[in-house]
Amino acid sequence: MQVNFQNVEYTMRKEEDELFYNGTLMVAYSSEYPYVTEGRAPGLRRINLQIAGQRLRFERFVKNRMYFDAVADYRRAQTEGYPFRAYDAVQNYTVTYNDNCHFSFYRDQYQYTGGAHGMTVRYGSTFNILTGRPVPLSAFFHPGSNYIQRLKQLILEQAHRIQQKDPIYFDNYPKLIYQYFNPDSFYLIPDGIAIFYGQYEIGPYAIGIQVFVIPWSEVDRPPRC
Structure with missing residues (x-):
């Protein structure tokens, strides 16, 4: 096996x-x-x-x-x-x-x-891997919780810190982060959940795909067997 x-x-x-x-x-x-x-x-x-x-x-x-x-x-x-x-x-x-x-x-x-x-x-x-079924983003949070709003806020806080050091995003990036948030645009990494935004969604082509990591400490139900 x-x-x-x-x-x-x-x-x-x-x-x-x-x-x-x-x-x-x-x-x-x-x-x-x-x-x-x-x-x-x-x-x-x-x-x-x-x-x-x-x-x-x-x-x-x-x-x-x-x-x-x-x-x-x-x-x-x-x-x-x-x-x-x-x-x-x-x-x-x-x-x-x-x-x-x-x-x-x-x-x-x-x-x-x-x-x-x-x-x-x-x-x-x-x-x-036991069932072979896709796991949605919602599976990592308590049922009924407003996890999407919570994630948007965490992403916005990260983006704000980046923008203060190096203004790489469009001027209206807070609105764009909320507008283009997609619960399907994620994958797992050892440190947490990586949520990404596509080219041109929150900044110019030159910055590429932007990835924001939500640490496991902010996740209700980390992956387990």
């Missing part, structure tokens, strides 16, 4: 592909992801199936939407006489927590479709 009631065994795997049109590269695609050693625990297979579904959805998006957009861009470039730049699609997973019967990671989806720079979108996932 590959689960010891605390964590899982996994390996990182990689897939790569290139899509061409008339002998010209349209889209380069790659994905690096964790594969959990399944053993006899049914929950581990469910985790692999969830990851496989995430990968498949992104692959379909690349091979359909991105590819056809790239072909249209290529044809336009040929007609109007400007150079075509191949598109790029990368989906990479980072495992951040593997303990106390919880397996957590984030995946960054990077897309370059021409222009000055690409865009990265982050998604967080947390699973109970």
Whole structure:
């Protein structure tokens, strides 16, 4: 049995592909992801199936939407006489927590479709390794508690301290922190719950994805088996 009631065994795997049109590269695609050693625990297979579904959805998006957009861009470039730049699609997973019967990671989806720079979108996932079920943010707080308001306030306090030292956020960042808070945008780390905001949500592109860590001391129900 590959689960010891605390964590899982996994390996990182990689897939790569290139899509061409008339002998010209349209889209380069790659994905690096964790594969959990399944053993006899049914929950581990469910985790692999969830990851496989995430990968498949992104692959379909690349091979359909991105590819056809790239072909249209290529044809336009040929007609109007400007150079075509191949598109790029990368989906990479980072495992951040593997303990106390919880397996957590984030995946960054990077897309370059021409222009000055690409865009990265982050998604967080947390699973109970015994059941293989996704664990929502609410599971770490008492039922009925106003945990979202509490988290927003803790994030705002952290952002305020950062802004005082180095004003990197938009001027209206307090409003944006409340506006763009997403209870699905989190993952676990050894020090607590990491809650993140996407590019452009609370600051300019240059500051990237912003992560705020809520320490376990502020969490009602830390992960346990």
